Every structure is written in structure tokens, then in C-alpha cells.
Amino acid sequence: MATNKTSSSRIARETTQESQPELSCPECRGQLVTADRETRCRTCGLIVDEDKLDRGPEWFASDANSSRRRTGAALTERRHDRGLSTEIGWNRDGYGNEISGEKRRQLARMRREHRRSQWRSKRERNLATGLGEVRRIIGALGLADTLREQACALFRQAQNRDLCHGRSLEGIAAASVYAVCRCNGFGRTLEEISHVAACSQSRLECAYTAMNTELELPTVVPQPRAVLPRLASELGVPNDVQHRALELAALGTEARITTGRHPQGFAAACLYRAGQERGWLVTQQELAAVSSTSPKTIRAHRDALLEILER
Structure with a gap:
């Protein structure tokens, strides 16, 4: 009976030690340091663990009460579908190896059908075109990513208010960038934005006047x-x-x-x-x-x- 109790306690102790992480070096009992995906001893330099996988979530929602499970990339205003679209690769597979000619032709057919079915309506296609123009103007001006998100959200809001009817999408996109610069106090003029935009300055001014009136933008006086x-x-x-x-x-x-x-x-x-x-x-x-x-x-x-x- 005593032997059985001793063996049971030994098994329980080993199980507990296996379930708990190592707190000290198994060789010299020194302090362990974790850096660059490896755990090593500060005293003797023994590598206890390496290539440790981070199995935690990649992105967290803004709501603290929401699920903290592992998900994909965060939602963004830059895409017409908020970043939920699928992209089909070209000449290499997921491991970086080249694919055969037959497989490339198959992927080309799939890419063509996917492009045709990417937009559910003409309104959604116009939204994708306008957001692409906003991203292009922001990149040409060298503005920050936060301004790009705000400009895309403003363009989406303008389309929801039917401000794109009778006006060019390029003008509304350029006006969204100019409005965001005005609201944040950045010194970007109409001439600068119209120089890189795909519309004239008169169309830009017309679109900005309509957006400023209908959306009641909190613009500030440029200093x-x-x-x-x-x-x-x-x-x-x-x-x-x-x-x-x-x-x-x-x-x-x-x-x-x-x-x-x-x-x-x-x-x-x-x-x-x-x-x-x-x-x-x-x-x-x-x-x-x-x-x-x-x-x-x-x-x-x-x-x-x-x-x-x-x-």
C-alpha cells in the first residue's frame, strides 16, 4: 500500500512538472530569458526552448467584450468590402514553389471569374473605383495611413448620401482627400491635390463644396x-x-x-x-x-x- 502511494505521488509530481513551464535552467538552475523566439539560460547560455509558436490571437477587436479568438486581418475602410475579399495568386504556390502551366491557366480562369463576380452591383463597383482613387492620391501626396482611412470613410459616407450622382468619382475622391486635410489642419491646397488627381480643379472645388454643405464637415481655417x-x-x-x-x-x-x-x-x-x-x-x-x-x-x-x- 505504501509503495502504491509513493508511485502515485511520483507520477502526480512528474505530471505537474510537465504541465508547468520551466522556470529555471535544468543544468545550472540559472534564470531563463526569452528573446527572439528562443528561451536560454542567462548564466550558462543553454537553449532550453526555440522556435516557439505564438498561438495567441493575431488581431483583437476594439470591443473588450467580443471574442478574442484567432482571426484574420483587421477590417479596413480602404477596400470596398472592408478587406474581406479573396486574392488568387499568380506563379507560385503557398510554399514559394513554381506551379505548372496547366495550373497557371486554371488560376487565370478562376481569377477572371472572380473578378467578374467581385462586385454585386454597380454601386459597389463605383465604391471600389473611388476608394482606389483615394488611395492613389494619398500615396502620391505621401500622407499618413490614418488620413487614408479617414478619406476612404468620408468617400463611403458621401456615396451613402448620394453625392456621387451627377459628379465624377474622381472629383469626389479628390475632395475627400482635401476635406480630410482641411479637417486635420494640414496645409494642402487645392492646386496640390488637383495636380495629382485625375480631375480638374473646378470639379474638385464643386465636389468639395457639395460635401462641405451636405456633410457639415468640421473644417478648420488653415494656418x-x-x-x-x-x-x-x-x-x-x-x-x-x-x-x-x-x-x-x-x-x-x-x-x-x-x-x-x-x-x-x-x-x-x-x-x-x-x-x-x-x-x-x-x-x-x-x-x-x-x-x-x-x-x-x-x-x-x-x-x-x-x-x-x-x-
Whole structure:
């Protein structure tokens, strides 16, 4: 009876040790460190475990009460189906090996039928076209991914409000990008966006006016500080001159002399004045060409800025 109890306790102890993770090195009882998918001993360097698989969930929903099970990629506003579509590969299989010619022809037929059945209606096809144009404009301007998500969501909202009827999809897409830049305070002008968009500036202005009226966008007034870094980058302005120009722009905003003035023109005037103070010479004609204004406008803003500095 005592022998049976001893063997039972030994089996239970071994089972418990197998079920619990190793807390110390089996060789020297040193501390274990887990890094780069391997667990090693800090003292003797023995690798206890390697190539450990992370069997946890890849993505978590925003709702804390939702299921935390293993799922695919997160939903996104960039795709017309929110990222739930299927993509068929081309010349290689899942292991990276080349596939035969017969298999490639079969995949080409499947890809063609899949492309034909990808959109359930013309409205969904227009949505995919518009979202693709939004992604292209965002990529050409080099904007952040968060702005891309907001612009795609805004385009989807505009289509739900039937603002695409009678207007080009390219114009609504470009207006969505411009509206997101305005709402977030980024200094992107109509000329910049129309230059990379597939529509004219007049169509862009028409689409933005309709979206601003119908959707009641929370747009903010563009400030010279938001426009100034882009102008300084195009002109190759030194850092000390740019910092002084930002100080002058902030000073003008505090004095409320930027109200009703062209933000790019006032930013160009700040750069001109900062260049004079720091010994960096630039002509008013060069500043006017970059800021899409005239030398007369720059001189008028410079005089208003000098009045504040002389107080």
C-alpha cells in the first residue's frame, strides 16, 4: 500500500512538472530569458526552448467584450468590402514553389471569374473605383495611413448620401482627400491635390463644396504654421531660418493679423523676413512662385508683420 502511494505521488509530481513551464535552467538552475523566439539560460547560455509558436490571437477587436479568438486581418475602410475579399495568386504556390502551366491557366480562369463576380452591383463597383482613387492620391501626396482611412470613410459616407450622382468619382475622391486635410489642419491646397488627381480643379472645388454643405464637415481655417514647412522644404531653407519663420508665424497668429489673409502668402512673408534676419537671401519672386501668390502679396504681409515686430 505504501509503495502504491509513493508511485502515485511520483507520477502526480512528474505530471505537474510537465504541465508547468520551466522556470529555471535544468543544468545550472540559472534564470531563463526569452528573446527572439528562443528561451536560454542567462548564466550558462543553454537553449532550453526555440522556435516557439505564438498561438495567441493575431488581431483583437476594439470591443473588450467580443471574442478574442484567432482571426484574420483587421477590417479596413480602404477596400470596398472592408478587406474581406479573396486574392488568387499568380506563379507560385503557398510554399514559394513554381506551379505548372496547366495550373497557371486554371488560376487565370478562376481569377477572371472572380473578378467578374467581385462586385454585386454597380454601386459597389463605383465604391471600389473611388476608394482606389483615394488611395492613389494619398500615396502620391505621401500622407499618413490614418488620413487614408479617414478619406476612404468620408468617400463611403458621401456615396451613402448620394453625392456621387451627377459628379465624377474622381472629383469626389479628390475632395475627400482635401476635406480630410482641411479637417486635420494640414496645409494642402487645392492646386496640390488637383495636380495629382485625375480631375480638374473646378470639379474638385464643386465636389468639395457639395460635401462641405451636405456633410457639415468640421473644417478648420488653415494656418501659416501648417503651410510653412512645405515651402521651406521646397526652397531648401536652413533650419535656423525655418525655426525663426515659425516663431514669426506664431507671433502673427497671436496678434490676429493672419485673419482674412492668405496663409501661404503670410508664410512666405515669414520666410522672407526670417531670411533677412539670419542672412539667408531669397527673392520675393522665388517665394511667390513656390507659394502660388504674387510678390505684392508677400510685401503686404511683410509690412503687417513688421508693424507687430516694431511694437
